[in-house]
Amino acid sequence: MTILEDILRQKKKEVEQLKKQPIVETPSANKPVQTVVHTFHNTDRMNIIAEIKRASPSKGSIDMEADPAEQAILYEACGAGAISVLTDEAFFKGSLDDLRAVRNAVDIPILCKDFVIDKVQIDHAKSAGASIILLIVAAMNPSKLSELYTYATRQGLEVLCEVHNEPEMETAIDLGADMIGINNRNLKTFDVTLSTTERLASMVVNPETILISESGIKTRDDVMETAKSGASGILVGETLMRSNNLQELFNELKIPLSEGGRSHAR
Numbered sequence: 001m002t003i004l005e006d007i008l009r010q011k012k013k014e015v016e017q018l019k020k021q022p023i024v025e026t027p028s029a030n031k032p033v034q035t036v037v038h039t040f041h042n043t044d045r046m047n048i049i050a051e052i053k054r055a056s057p058s059k060g061s062i063d064m065e066a067d068p069a070e071q072a073i074l075y076e077a078c079g080a081g082a083i084s085v086l087t088d089e090a091f092f093k094g095s096l097d098d099l100r101a102v103r104n105a106v107d108i109p110i111l112c113k114d115f116v117i118d119k120v121q122i123d124h125a126k127s128a129g130a131s132i133i134l135l136i137v138a139a140m141n142p143s144k145l146s147e148l149y150t151y152a153t154r155q156g157l158e159v160l161c162e163v164h165n166e167p168e169m170e171t172a173i174d175l176g177a178d179m180i181g182i183n184n185r186n187l188k189t190f191d192v193t194l195s196t197t198e199r200l201a202s203m204v205v206n207p208e209t210i211l212i213s214e215s216g217i218k219t220r221d222d223v224m225e226t227a228k229s230g231a232s233g234i235l236v237g238e239t240l241m242r243s244n245n246l247q248e249l250f251n252e253l254k255i256p257l258s259e260g261g262r263s264h265a266r
């Protein structure tokens with residue numbers, strides 16, 4: 001069994017529990033927030049989606065003591081374009097409470113990073129203050145994906161549609177996803193290859209589609225590589241969580257997009 005199958009089996013059980021729980025609306029969930037699709041199209045530097053990640057199945061503990069609100073305030077001050085909060089508890093040690101705390105602390109868009117397979121998760125994420133929902137193409141069939149995509153969009157949420165390989169990229173393009181995340185991490189082997197971004201980005205011909213390169217990004221050279229492939233955003237977790245000089249790291253990673261960026265190049 002792959003880790004994704006393992007996670008999805010657990011998620012199905014959680015969804016049944018979630019359906020019985022009342023939806024708690026966080027007052028700050030109604031803060032007006034910019035859409036990332038808009039801001040990422042209009043910046044001349046690499047956009048960073050900075051992730052709050054305590055632990056992961058591939059790395060074990062990363063920073064179990066992290067305070068999500070404090071970390072989010074730092075990310076925002078350093079120039080993050082959005083914050084990703086891992087809300088999965090069983091495998092990533094996060095929670096929707098983390099997301100609520102982040103929503104209270106900052107004004108930038110928030111991505112609810114979870115394995116969404118049911119509308120009820122979207123309802124809970126929205127009430128906790130998420131403005132962006134992750135939909136992983138590998139986690140469901142195309143008709144479910146399309147149903148959840150439409151549902152989230154109608155709620156006024158943005159969707160980051162995540163792909164790992166060519167058939168998944170075709171599905172995301174057919175769906176008309178305006179923001180596609182290319183995960184450089186192979187979910188079966190945990191291997192990270194930045195060239196995944198290049199391979200899959202080349203399939204996208206619509207210049208309006210925002211491409212986000214996800215996972216394994218550590219250095220300015222890594223960011224250059226993703227920008228050359230056409231990414232205008234990067235999703236970074238572990239490197240930021242382990243950094244003790246976030247401002248310096250953000251300055252290093254926020255490269256100008258003028259040379260490699262696809263919105264400028266095409």
Ligand SMILES: O=P(O)(O)OC[C@@H](O)[C@@H](O)c1c[nH]c2ccccc12
Pocket residue numbers: 051053113114162183214215216217235236237238239
């Ligand atoms: O910590 P990294 O290697 O910078 O990766 C961040 C992010 O891409 C990764 O956490 C991620 C990408 N897609 C996901 C789906 C679910 C959980 C986690 C993820």
